[in-house]
Amino acid sequence: MRNGIAIGLIGLLTATALGQTRSTLTLLNDRIPEVSFEDAPFDQVMDWVADYSNVNVVVRWQSLELSGSERDKPITIRVRNLRLSQVLWMVMNEAGGSDVKLAYRASGNLLVMSTADDLGQEMMVRVYDVSDLLIRVPRFRGAPRIDLTQQSAGGGGGGGNVFGGSSGGGGQDDDEDQGGQGNDVNDELAEQMIDLIRQTIEPDSWVENGGLGTIQAFGRQLVVRNNILVHQSLGGPVEDTD
Numbered sequence: 001m002r003n004g005i006a007i008g009l010i011g012l013l014t015a016t017a018l019g020q021t022r023s024t025l026t027l028l029n030d031r032i033p034e035v036s037f038e039d040a041p042f043d044q045v046m047d048w049v050a051d052y053s054n055v056n057v058v059v060r061w062q063s064l065e066l067s068g069s070e071r072d073k074p075i076t077i078r079v080r081n082l083r084l085s086q087v088l089w090m091v092m093n094e095a096g097g098s099d100v101k102l103a104y105r106a107s108g109n110l111l112v113m114s115t116a117d118d119l120g121q122e123m124m125v126r127v128y129d130v131s132d133l134l135i136r137v138p139r140f141r142g143a144p145r146i147d148l149t150q151q152s153a154g155g156g157g158g159g160g161n162v163f164g165g166s167s168g169g170g171g172q173d174d175d176e177d178q179g180g181q182g183n184d185v186n187d188e189l190a191e192q193m194i195d196l197i198r199q200t201i202e203p204d205s206w207v208e209n210g211g212l213g214t215i216q217a218f219g220r221q222l223v224v225r226n227n228i229l230v231h232q233s234l235g236g237p238v239e240d241t242d
Contacts (some may be wrong), residue, residue: 034080035077053084055109064115092113103115105114127223128222134220213227
């Protein structure tokens with residue numbers, strides 16, 4: 001084991017060979033067969049990330065050191081078959097400890113690492129399609145209805161069909177209840193979703209709680225303006241294309 005670092009060789013060769021033609025976001029989703037760090041200095045681990053991903057890794061050491069994260073902080077991790085993004089978060093958790101939260105953002109062929117507070121000042125706007133979560137499912141019109149009373153009384157001999165009523169019987173009620181809005185967006189559900197996001201994802205970052213972030217429903221989409229941590233929580237690794 002050299003410099004306390006051992007990695008899956010196959011994963012390294014694959015990423016190096018394809019790194020020049022694949023986006024940083026795609027590489028972050030690559031699974032690594034094996035990663036093992038044994039008291040490896042933090043700066044050497046970040047050098048490994050740069051070599052593995054074949055992208056430019058910029059660590060804002062001044063911000064990290066001001067927060068108490070040193071370059072030589074020992075990192076110990078042993079994992080198998082995880083995405084590069086997952087390994088990166090584990091490294092950041094080790095480097096930051098319980099007191100400092102680290103984060104990263106991807107921008108083209110660049111990966112920027114710093115503290116969450118530092119990157120949290122950089123606001124980004126993203127639009128999320130939530131159609132599948134907001135569509136009101138229409139009731140099935142003209143569904144056959146089971147009349148257990150008729151079945152019991154008739155004993156199956158002239159008491160009527162167990163699926164009582166014609167295909168149109170009762171269907172009109174469904175149409176009236178639906179009001180012709182079978183495929184409308186559920187605005188109430190959208191508001192509930194927005195409230196849940198504000199309460200569970202970086203609560204202090206939203207305007208309602210004294211932060212700068214905003215979130216609005218626009219049709220079947222959510223328009224979110226907030227920091228990189230929020231967007232990574234909502235949609236996974238984010239590539240900054242602004």
